[in-house]
Amino acid sequence: MASLPKRIIKETERLASDPVPGISAEPHEDNLRYFAVTIEGPEESPYENGVFELELYLPDDYPMEAPKVRFLTRIYHPNIDRLGRICLDVLKNNWSPALQIRTVLLSIQALLASPNPNDPLANDVAEEWIKNEELAISKAKEWTKLYAGKR
Amino acid sequence: MNYNVSDATDFSHTSIPQLSQLDTLVRCHICKDLLKIPVLTPCSHTFCSLCIREYLTREPKCPLCLSELRESNLRSEFLVNEIIESYRSVRDELLESLKEDQRNNAEKSLIELTDDDNDDDLQIVGTNQKEEVKRDKNEKSVGKVTKPSTSTGLNSLLNSQRDKSKTKEKLAQCPICSNFYPIQALERTHLDECLTMQSLDESTDVKKRTPTPPSPRIKSPKSSSKPKRAVNAKDDISHVDKYLSSFNTGQRRERLPKINFTSMSLSQIKQKLASLSLPTHGSRQNMIARYNHYEVLWNSNFCDAIEPVDESELRRQLASWEASHNPSNGNNGTNIISKMMRRANQGNSYQKLLADFKTDNFQRKSWILMFRKDFKNLIQEAKRSIPRESKTTGSVDNQIAVPENTEKE
Numbered sequence: 001m002a003s004l005p006k007r008i009i010k011e012t013e014r015l016a017s018d019p020v021p022g023i024s025a026e027p028h029e030d031n032l033r034y035f036a037v038t039i040e041g042p043e044e045s046p047y048e049n050g051v052f053e054l055e056l057y058l059p060d061d062y063p064m065e066a067p068k069v070r071f072l073t074r075i076y077h078p079n080i081d082r083l084g085r086i087c088l089d090v091l092k093n094n095w096s097p098a099l100q101i102r103t104v105l106l107s108i109q110a111l112l113a114s115p116n117p118n119d120p121l122a123n124d125v126a127e128e129w130i131k132n133e134e135l136a137i138s139k140a141k142e143w144t145k146l147y148a149g150k151r
Numbered sequence: 152m153n154y155n156v157s158d159a160t161d162f163s164h165t166s167i168p169q170l171s172q173l174d175t176l177v178r179c180h181i182c183k184d185l186l187k188i189p190v191l192t193p194c195s196h197t198f199c200s201l202c203i204r205e206y207l208t209r210e211p212k213c214p215l216c217l218s219e220l221r222e223s224n225l226r227s228e229f230l231v232n233e234i235i236e237s238y239r240s241v242r243d244e245l246l247e248s249l250k251e252d253q254r255n256n257a258e259k260s261l262i263e264l265t266d267d268d269n270d271d272d273l274q275i276v277g278t279n280q281k282e283e284v285k286r287d288k289n290e291k292s293v294g295k296v297t298k299p300s301t302s303t304g305l306n307s308l309l310n311s312q313r314d315k316s317k318t319k320e321k322l323a324q325c326p327i328c329s330n331f332y333p334i335q336a337l338e339r340t341h342l343d344e345c346l347t348m349q350s351l352d353e354s355t356d357v358k359k360r361t362p363t364p365p366s367p368r369i370k371s372p373k374s375s376s377k378p379k380r381a382v383n384a385k386d387d388i389s390h391v392d393k394y395l396s397s398f399n400t401g402q403r404r405e406r407l408p409k410i411n412f413t414s415m416s417l418s419q420i421k422q423k424l425a426s427l428s429l430p431t432h433g434s435r436q437n438m439i440a441r442y443n444h445y446e447v448l449w450n451s452n453f454c455d456a457i458e459p460v461d462e463s464e465l466r467r468q469l470a471s472w473e474a475s476h477n478p479s480n481g482n483n484g485t486n487i488i489s490k491m492m493r494r495a496n497q498g499n500s501y502q503k504l505l506a507d508f509k510t511d512n513f514q515r516k517s518w519i520l521m522f523r524k525d526f527k528n529l530i531q532e533a534k535r536s537i538p539r540e541s542k543t544t545g546s547v548d549n550q551i552a553v554p555e556n557t558e559k560e
Binding site: 005006007009010011013014017018063064065094096097098100 | 156158160180181182183184202205206209212214215217
């Protein structure tokens with residue numbers, strides 16, 4: 001296996017020693033570039049009380065390239081599609097090597113707190129969100145209970 | 152794998168936790184390590200030369216403020232470089248002694264609770280931490296700026312006297328000037344002074360400039376530690392010297408240009424690589440990646456570094472980059488690189504060879520060379536055993552045949 005850059009070791013250590021509230025990220029035993037992530041739904045959002053599982057992979061060129069992140073838990077959100085792909089600027093054009101795993105996960109948590117239906121990835125969800133926000137939010141809550149219930 | 156990674160939070164459990172800010176500031180935001188060959192962007196941000204150059208090959212913008220940025224806009228910062236190098240050389244010792252201070256402090260604090268009202272607050276942890284920290288900071292900054300007539304000075308004076316009256320073991324050696332001071336004084340005022348003095352000027356009289364340390368200076372009782380310190384002192388001088396003489400280094404080379412490979416044929420690319428004595432194996436993509444990384448290494452080294460290394464060292468760095476960076480490139484690339492690496496350290500150990508035994512990387516020749524004797528022995532043994540076998544079987548045949556013959560007869 002290719003040797004692990006110091007930076008990744010350091011980030012992993014810090015994630016363990018000084019975790020972000022509501023977020024956990026643990027590297028896989030066999031592949032230290034692959035992380036199992038959980039994010040708690042932010043308070044006062046439709047995703048409150050939900051625990052969402054994600055996978056995060058650091059490509060070979062990290063930190064020159066953004067980490068790849070995907071939701072494993074199903075979620076009703078205009079910027080997250082059925083496959084769990086996330087529409088987030090810092091994961092794409094606005095990635096900068098000064099960012100890190102921690103900041104990316106915080107951005108995702110923020111995205112849960114403030115869905116943006118005007119820049120959608122899941123078009124059907126976004127449409128419903130714009131048409132009838134209340135209904136969409138109640139659906140998001142329902143899905144959270146259904147798929148992201150605490151065990 | 153080396154898990155010994157330094158971090159700014161290392162300082163949070165020392166007697167001067169504020170140092171973690173300094174430690175953070177001298178780190179590159181890309182590799183998160185202490186800056187190596189720092190370069191300045193037009194937007195006034197600083198990165199390792201290598202890190203930012205590598206990033207700029209992908210995106211022409213500053214990682215911190217996202218403003219547009221070209222490689223040619225980068226300027227090296229010799230002063231920052233030397234500051235960081237001298238910091239790097241004392242960091243471990245500094246950290247160790249500050250941790251030691253913290254431990255001693257913790258022991259002492261129990262005694263101090265009773266007689267020192269100002270320090271009381273500092274000891275009660277957890278009730279009102281923010282205020283404490285603030286007060287702590289104020290106290291520290293006051294102590295740094297002003298002369299010994301402030302409370303800090305008095306405190307340390309008091310403490311130092313107490314120390315003296317108690318035991319001599321409470322003295323600690325300053326990691327920088329190697330003199331012995333009472334721990335309190337060392338930690339509160341002396342270290343700062345000593346550090347600033349060090350960076351200002353080595354040769355000037357320390358006593359003149361320091362705001363007369365409240366504690367008496369005590370010469371180090373043993374000269375045994377001297378030689379080590381002398382080396383350190385030399386290091387520091389050389390950082391100053393290096394900075395001062397950094398402008399007249401005549402070793403600047405021309406930068407390697409960016410090359411547009413799309414219009415080049417494979418043989419042209421190979422020629423280009425060969426002209427720089429780079430390996431020419433691998434796919435077209437591999438070769439382009441190799442040149443691009445070499446260009447980054449070259450320009451960082453010859454344009455930014457104070458003390459550029461020579462080309463063979465750059466090629467070695469390239470090889471190790473390729474080995475660690477392109478594991479997916481298949482056998483061809485890694486094979487030759489591993490060969491290169493092996494050739495570099497001749498002692499082709501058995502372990503290394505064995506590790507590749509089942510893969511394509513396995514080096515038959517060196518394996519055979521290593522076990523030449525054993526192989527010979529085996530072959531000889533085999534040769535010896537074959538005729539013997541045939542003889543024995545033959546003799547058995549004969550033996551069998553003989554009685555038959557005799558019977559017939």
